[in-house]
Amino acid sequence: EKVEITKEQQALVKSIVDAYNRHQIPQDVTKKLLQEQYSAEENFLLLTEMATNQVQVLVEFTKNIPGFLSLDREDQIALLKGSAVEAMFLRSAQVLSKRMPNGYKEVLKERVRNSGMSEEFMTPMFNFYKSIDELQMVQEEQALLTAVTILTPDRPYVKDYQAVERLQETMLVVLRKLCVLQHPQDPQYFARLLGRLTELRTLNHYHAEMLTSWRMNDQKFTPLLCEIWDVQ
């Protein structure tokens, strides 16, 4: 059928993509990934700093999702806490799949590999990064997929399930149209994007286990990460 995006859907996409691009980790932070020395401790510290900055970027992006701030305040918190790891996986995956200058992505991968993480977590993580890379998403798809992930209604402690579902539905309708228009030769593209969200859920589980093992080794996190991940 003839798929076309309405005026208000175009406005929605524009506001989400602008928010997605406006909030980035500051260059002086990301360039530390290239400069600091290599050791498991230093790598863990850097990744903790990146994750902390990433959460701040995530909060700012989320506040710009049309309708999010009109949700119940406690539900806003529940959505952020429930989606933080998945949204950060998406964002770091998109960073790693971008054509990076001066070996940046190799450096990031190297630091992740040598940060005291268990192999059982690395494999699914790097498989996910590879599967995101293969999709070669345009920025509209990346921004909308991140918004869809954040607006997942079945997170713990969400009270007004319907309100969140309505918002997510609005995003999914636009994302599906974008996929049809952007990838006419691949009618399954939208379905493959949604398949990544399922894969993200399994990564949540691995991440929770990794957090536990880090805590056993008395690894320190920042106050913001402790708050969003309910640790310490």
Ligand SMILES: CC(C)c1onc(-c2c(Cl)cccc2Cl)c1COc1ccc(-c2ccc3[nH]c(C(=O)O)cc3c2)cc1
């Ligand atoms: C607390 C630390 C050790 C941690 O725990 N889990 C994860 C963890 C891990 Cl490994 C994997 C996936 C998710 C988490 Cl949440 C992490 C590290 O998390 C991140 C690591 C890197 C980045 C990152 C790196 C470079 C970047 N450039 C840009 C940019 O916009 O230019 C964004 C960006 C983000 C984000 C989160």
